[in-house]
Amino acid sequence: HHIRGHLAAAYLADETLEPPFVTLLASGGHTAVLYTERADKFRVLGGTLDDAAGEAFDKVARVLSLPYPGGPHVEALAREGNSVVPMPKMLKGHGGYDFSYSGLKTAVINYVHTKEQKGEAWSRADVAASFQSAALDILVQKTVEGARETGANTVTAGGGVIANGYLREKLAAACREAGLRLVLPVKKHCTDNAAMIASEGLVQYRLGRFSPLSLNAEAQFLRILLTDRLPVFIISYEEQQRRCGRIVSCRSAFFLRACRAPSFHLPALLSHNMGNASACLRGRFSCYKHF
Numbered sequence: 001h002h003i004r005g006h007l008a009a010a011y012l013a014d015e016t017l018e019p020p021f022v023t024l025l026a027s028g029g030h031t032a033v034l035y036t037e038r039a040d041k042f043r044v045l046g047g048t049l050d051d052a053a054g055e056a057f058d059k060v061a062r063v064l065s066l067p068y069p070g071g072p073h074v075e076a077l078a079r080e081g082n083s084v085v086p087m088p089k090m091l092k093g094h095g096g097y098d099f100s101y102s103g104l105k106t107a108v109i110n111y112v113h114t115k116e117q118k119g120e121a122w123s124r125a126d127v128a129a130s131f132q133s134a135a136l137d138i139l140v141q142k143t144v145e146g147a148r149e150t151g152a153n154t155v156t157a158g159g160g161v162i163a164n165g166y167l168r169e170k171l172a173a174a175c176r177e178a179g180l181r182l183v184l185p186v187k188k189h190c191t192d193n194a195a196m197i198a199s200e201g202l203v204q205y206r207l208g209r210f211s212p213l214s215l216n217a218e219a220q221f222l223r224i225l226l227t228d229r230l231p232v233f234i235i236s237y238e239e240q241q242r243r244c245g246r247i248v249s250c251r252s253a254f255f256l257r258a259c260r261a262p263s264f265h266l267p268a269l270l271s272h273n274m275g276n277a278s279a280c281l282r283g284r285f286s287c288y289k290h291f
Contacts, residue, residue: 001200002192006158007036008200009185009193013156017183022152024143024171027159027192028054028069031139033097033146039203045146046097053135053161056101060108060131064124075164078132081125085111087134097142104134136167140174147180154181158196163187 006025011017022045023034031054032047051059054071061070066077088107091100108131115122139161147155155175161167168184175182189195204210 003030004042004203005196005200006030007034007042007156008203009158009189009196010156010183011199011203012189012195013185014183017154017156020150020152021154021156021183022143022147022150024139024155024157024162025159026053026139026157026161026167028052028058028071028161030159031099031101031161033143035146035150035152040207040209045150046099046142048099048101049091051101051105053099053101053139054159056105056135057161059105060128063109063112064128069160071161071164074128074132075166077125078129078166079125081123081127081129083126083130083133085126085130087130090134090138097146099138099142101135104131132164132166136161136164137170139167140170143171144174144178144180148178152180154183156183156185158185158190160191162190 003025006027007023010021010023019036019038021036023036023042025032025034029052030047031052033045034042035045036042054069057074058068058070061068061074064074064077066073088103090104091098108127112122112127143155143157147153155171157171162185172182172184185196
């Protein structure tokens with residue numbers, strides 16, 4: 001399980017780690033605060049209502065003309081600037097542990113476009129620094145609050161965004177101030193990696209959970225294609241955009257629909273993780289956002 005793998009990355013940093021603990025999960029596809037009660041049980045205290053944190057970094061990076069993936073490039077640019085550009089307060093007046101990055105992303109886009117339309121000078125570095133602090137400070141705040149509420153004395157973290165140096169420093173400082181123990185995986189274990197999955201495998205081994213040797217992995221989408229024996233063509237992102245007429249940009253939440261007859265619909269997942277995305281489609285095309 002991918003999410004459990006990110007949780008288990010903390011065991012790579014400290015083999016003596018034992019539940020209960022609170023985990024900040026922040027990546028390109030997921031953003032949540034999780035409470036691990038015991039090795040085989042965790043619950044979600046709160047999560048993103050729209051974009052994931054890493055996804056927001058990628059979108060802001062495009063606005064700032066930075067390469068993909070955006071996280072490391074936004075972080076590097078932010079070091080050259082100051083957090084002086086006003087950013088909206090996330091879910092103002094909303095309690096709990098949920099997050100929302102759509103408004104923050106839109107605020108950056110509107111700020112940049114307004115400055116450009118008026119011909120006014122603006123600092124890319126200041127925008128990057130302001131966005132970074134607004135996007136990440138709230139993660140630190142709610143993680144510490146989650147630990148206090150659950151009574152957990154230990155905080156862990158996982159996911160690609162946790163490799164961000166600013167976030168690591170802020171989380172470490174907040175945990176020290178709150179008297180919480182922080183177990184932070186090294187950066188190479190924050191992004192998707194095989195070691196974290198092996199770590200989760202060890203957790204399951206110790207719990208005595210085994211699968212028979214007959215267990216096999218099967219790609220459902222590929223099976224559908226082979227079963228229906230449909231001719232499949234690869235088209236570029238630009239060509240797909242031209243045919244569809246519009247794109248709804250949300251990582252891990254894209255579906256394209258290929259139709260060969262009015263009563264037949266073949267769903268195909270379009271993931272931004274493919275980089276310069278392409279889709280396996282045939283026939284007529286339409287786009288829609290799916291959650």
